[in-house]
Amino acid sequence: MSTIRIRQIAQVGSDYAGIEQQLHDVFGLDVSYRDPGDRPPSEAGVSPFGLRNFIMPIGDQFLETVAPKPDVADSAGARYIERRGGDGGYMVIMQVPSAEFASRRQRLLDDGVRLVSDHGIDDLDHAGMQLHPKDCPGGIQELRCNLEEDRDDGAWWPTGPNWQAHKRTDIVRAIRGAEFQTPDPADWAARWSQILDQPVGADAAGNPAIELQNATVRFVRPTDGRPPGLAGIDLEAVDGDRALANADRIGVRSGDDTIMICGLRLRLV
Helix, strand or coil, X not given: CCCCEEEEEEEECCCHHHHHHHHHHHHCCCXXXXXXXXXXXXXXXXXHHCEEEXXXXXXXXXXXXXXXXXXXXXXXXXXXXXXXXXXXXXXXEEECCHXXXXXXXXXHHHCCCCEEEECCCCCCCEEEEEECCCCCCXXXXXXXXXXXXXXXXXCCHHHCCCHHHHCCCCCEEEEEEEEEECCCHHHHHHHHHHHHCCXXXXXXXXXXXXXXXXXXXXXXXXXXXXXXXXXXXXXXXXXXXXXXXXXXXXXXXXXXXXXXXXXXXXXXX
């Protein structure tokens, strides 16, 4: 079994307040961490990058929304929105055992993978590295380790302390998949397989897929006319009918089992 688990998904959008309201209205999610645009990196802030964010627990995992700060003319988030033609998925953040972190980091460096952010490996509480999107396609992917890794609901530095008090599982309770769209799914899957040191299999529809400890990463051809990138996630539903009714009410339902918020397809499973 894989030792890697998806702990957090990040999406990027322009309507900071509107996206938060939609996620609350449809899924009943609550914010566990927020950077309105002024928190330093030492507090997991994203403002130095021209962004603001909020993070919502989904069970023991997290959905982060980042948005360009209105007073910043240029930021990586704004450029990504422009490149993908609108809001959408941005990052898959994976947790690995602390005992594996240093060796995985060295393996990536030996393989020529560039790190756009490297938080170091000497911090006893947490460590993280973000991979260059030209070396690991689909956005900016991240590998992290953290204390309390033996607990599914253990500490997670990006969301700050006491996040468990904000966990709401009445409607959805887990992130079970991440879906990337690309004209060459097999090529992307092979590259991810090499980076994560995990085998490529196939999902029920025959798409290339990589099984992680708690979720599946799959690669599909685009069907919406948008450029390559993180196109959707799978959410384990507790009350799917309620989620769909809520989505109908505010006009964000996009299919039989799919909801569209922040340009990301949220599929109930």
